[in-house]
Amino acid sequence: MNTHKQGRCTLVGAGPGDPELLTLKAVRAIASATLLLVDDLVNEAVLAHASPAARIVHVGKRGGCKSTPQAFIDKMMIQAVQDGEQVVRLKGGDPFIFGRGGEEVEHLRQAGVDVEVVNGITSGLAGMSSLGAPLTHREHAHGVVFVTGHAKPGDSGTDWAQLATTARQAKLTLVIYMGVSSLDHISQGLLQGLPAHTPVAVVQHASLPKQREALTTLGELVNTVQRDQLQSPSIIVVGDVVQGARAWNTHLSRPEPRSLQA
Incomplete structure (x- = not known):
């Protein structure tokens, strides 16, 4: 892995569940990812658009259930981008509607990470x-x-x-x-x-x-x-x-x- 090449991170809204409600831009982002960090509410069928070579890590956050700590997710995203990876943070619905997308964007920008947001149907x-x-x-x-x-x-x-x-x-x-x-x-x-x-x-x-x-x-x-x-x-x-x-x-x-x- 090329540690001298800066990667990038995209926060992608996977929509409410029906995989046919994905946007074309979301499909392209998923297909280009080398690392996908996937929330619990994302339909597994969405991952059919991922590259066979991509690493898929489930980082669920559900109320009342055992959750992946947000600090761990932030650290993983930043480290992967610094290692040159194309990171997609895949979220149910829309990243900016109760998806903690705003918090994650803040952490990524503070670390100097280039970040893009692809909206999804809430x-x-x-x-x-x-x-x-x-x-x-x-x-x-x-x-x-x-x-x-x-x-x-x-x-x-x-x-x-x-x-x-x-x-x-x-x-x-x-x-x-x-x-x-x-x-x-x-x-x-x-x-x-x-x-x-x-x-x-x-x-x-x-x-x-x-x-x-x-x-x-x-x-x-x-x-x-x-x-x-x-x-x-x-x-x-x-x-x-x-x-x-x-x-x-x-x-x-x-x-x-x-x-x-x-």
């Missing part, structure tokens, strides 16, 4: 698209807020009551990532600023064959998720745009929210 968008519903709408939603339900240790996290009030006043769609484990707290806060009849969609494993969804209301959200046993990784979409889902009228005709199979 699960919040893919999940709603799979239901046939938008995230924005001229009549129902003037904007969209992507927010995490998983606060950093020592951080008080999002003020859900205030966010709900803002969403109601400004007609915003809320797309909540990593919120299932804190759903009681989140829903209680949102109900302080949004009515209980506010439409909600929960989508687990967005874009994959095993995708599961449920349409419900904010007041019934916790009961629906528990009854249908929806788990992580799921996105939770709150707002009137959920009424645009293909199955919404069917949902309204039933006395209880039902689980919908993709």
Whole structure:
């Protein structure tokens, strides 16, 4: 290996799961890599685009599971680039939407590493698209807020009551990532600023064959998720745009929210 030739690093968004949702630029980056550092939520089928000679290292980071330390990942990327490797950091969804891409770019730049970012489709968008519903709408939603339900240790996290009030006043769609484990707290806060009849969609494993969804209301959200046993990784979409889902009228005709199979 040529230790005098500086390599480069590319942060690549692998999309929500369906390998056909990869961008052409992502495919080219994956194919050119000599080292791929792969997150847990990346579909293994995506790796079919990698060179047979490439080294593939799985560096998963999942809430509630044993994770690869971020410092170790940063060090591995920097060392590999300094050794002349073409490094691809492969992330589920988009690297800059709850993928720690911003943190990694900062560390790489501080080490003098050339870094490029290739965007991917985020699960919040893919999940709603799979239901046939938008995230924005001229009549129902003037904007969209992507927010995490998983606060950093020592951080008080999002003020859900205030966010709900803002969403109601400004007609915003809320797309909540990593919120299932804190759903009681989140829903209680949102109900302080949004009515209980506010439409909600929960989508687990967005874009994959095993995708599961449920349409419900904010007041019934916790009961629906528990009854249908929806788990992580799921996105939770709150707002009137959920009424645009293909199955919404069917949902309204039933006395209880039902689980919908993709």
